[in-house]
Structures are given as structure tokens and as C-alpha cells.
Amino acid sequence: MPTxxxxxxxxxxxxxxxxxxxxxxxxxxxxxxxxxxxxDILITDVKRENWATGGKLWLERTS
Known part of the structure; x- marks a missing residue:
């Protein structure tokens, strides 16, 4: 079965x-x-400072 x-x-x-x-x-x-x-399901919470999209950290995003 899946993980x-x-x-x-x-x-x-x-x-x-x-x-x-x-x-x-x-x-x-x-x-x-x-x-x-x-x-089995493993959940990893990622801090906004460690996630980026489009060259910008989510910590820096306003919305």
C-alpha cells in the first residue's frame, strides 16, 4: 500500500x-x-522562510 x-x-x-x-x-x-x-502518511510542516515560489520566499509575500 502507499506511503x-x-x-x-x-x-x-x-x-x-x-x-x-x-x-x-x-x-x-x-x-x-x-x-x-x-x-502511511508523513506530514512535514515547512516554515514560510524555507519555502520559495517565483524567486521569493513566502516570508516576504504580502498575500
């Missing part, structure tokens, strides 16, 4: 992460079969 690696900017609540992993697990089992216990 998902999710990188996202910090700031999501534990409840948001809980809902995310529940839904990813549900869809994985629905599409791929198996059981929820076979789905």
Missing part, C-alpha cells in the same frame, strides 16, 4: 491535519483496496 509524503507550509491545525489524513486514507482504500492500517 504519502505531504509537505505544506506550517499553520494548519491538528484538526485540519486529522481530516486530511482521514480523507487520504479513505480514498486510498476505496481506490486501491486494502485496509486503513496499510496506508
Amino acid at each position: 504519502y509524503h505531504i509537505e505544506m507550509m506550517e499553520g494548519r491545525t491538528v484538526e485540519q491535519k486529522k481530516k486530511l489524513v482521514e480523507e487520504i486514507t479513505r480514498v486510498s482504500v476505496e481506490v486501491l483496496g486494502g485496509t486503513p492500517e496499510m496506508v
Whole structure:
């Protein structure tokens, strides 16, 4: 079964992460079969100072 690696900017609540992993697990089992216990999900929170898009750190963005 799959192992998902999710990188996202910090700031999501534990409840948001809980809902995310529940839904990813549900869809994985629905599409791929198996059981929820076979789905691994690793979440990495990245600080805005360590993420850049278009040559600019997200820390420097106003929106």
C-alpha cells in the first residue's frame, strides 16, 4: 500500500491535519483496496522562510 509524503507550509491545525489524513486514507482504500492500517502518511510542516515560489520566499509575500 502507499506511503504519502505531504509537505505544506506550517499553520494548519491538528484538526485540519486529522481530516486530511482521514480523507487520504479513505480514498486510498476505496481506490486501491486494502485496509486503513496499510496506508502511511508523513506530514512535514515547512516554515514560510524555507519555502520559495517565483524567486521569493513566502516570508516576504504580502498575500
